[in-house]
Amino acid sequence: PGLYAPPRARGHAASAPPSGQRRRLNDRPGRHRDRAFPTEHSMSRTFLVTGASKGIGLALAHRLVRIGHHVVGIARGDAPDFPGTLVQADLADPQATERTLAGLTKCSAFDGVVNNVGLVRPQPLGRIALPTFEEVLRVNLHPALQTVQALLPGMSARGWGRIVNITSLTVLGAVDRTAYAAAKAALTSFTRGWALELAMTGITVNAVSPGPTETELFRANNPPGSDGERRYLANVPMLRFGQPDEIAAAIAFLLSDDAGFITGQTLHVDGGASIGKAAF
Template structure:
């Protein structure tokens, strides 16, 4: 059955890989992102998701045009800062971008999904929730998305709507590579924490998300799926 999914932060990286996968599987995709991309496979709407008013207006308008079956809260913002230098303004920016659009998107789509008795909500968390330097704000926001998933799953358990989180490890996106080029200290540091000895690919993260959006995942709710090459369980023994 063809369904319609909303993806925030859809113009690049994991969001774009997921959009392409869902389109290949016969679904319709509406993406939200600050900047347009010429090769987006579905409908891409330009909006600053840090702007609550603009986000609310776009979601209200889209809800009149599309019958959404689910949402993937993928948009994120990272502002790396050490504890002693952490600025409250930067902390608030990270929390706002990672959390406010997720809540707004779910609230906008919830009435329709509840009415139809079917829905999927997937929140994109991060391996950093287990601890990471210079990630006080980002890790806290991503941990909150895990908490959202568990609380919402309980509230919606009898409605036909499932809520889960996907927690990627180091993933080879354009942004990741820009900050950690081949042969760099950053690359070596990240690889040292992945037992499989390689980075994830956006398509591999997208595959896990797509499964949670499917009919086959109907009995899975309130869970966090780590897609991280084993990084969340420890280092490989040699």
């Protein structure tokens, strides 16, 4: 783990588009190129997704491949049904992350990144341990910064790129989530600051903030009929949980050509939970 090896291809090879196609992408940075080029449905791009082996990351990989893109995922675990190229690496290790990214950027020309990897360590205020607090901040923030820094030169040179950070509804307030909410709030700040820095480069930076989403991990901690399920549902006006593919749909839109004039924004995909409780 942590040592880069050529990725195993599952369905597609991790390679740059043909030189002719890549030349068509190389117009001047900052120009409104999207108007003159095909949409994502007819132009294949390559996206990097962290935390890609399950949940929202895996759903996103399947969605992107269905519409013709190639996906390279990074995760600690394996996913036999991953539709693109999956590289196993521990993104909590900055040296391993750096080596993995260096290897990947030599093999592929990436058009965007989705920073989806995260870590939650729930702790009530009176029992927050500083090492745990620092671990949560490190795992949620350091890989996001490293991936963007690794892909930025290539996206800048081509004058087109997409960065999507996955934040959380917990930034609006949640018990036992001091560290996690702080980390996700920092990602929101990253999104706004990076969007300003990159506004003239053809690279957009946005965030997606999911509400309670019915992933395997969520269900393991909140089985049907549990107090946890009732507590979460009480805060969602739609009275249901989101599905991973619904979150993936919002992310895929922000990765598309159609989202070329959207940057620095956080899109809440939460069944209305960020605006209040339903009146019933």
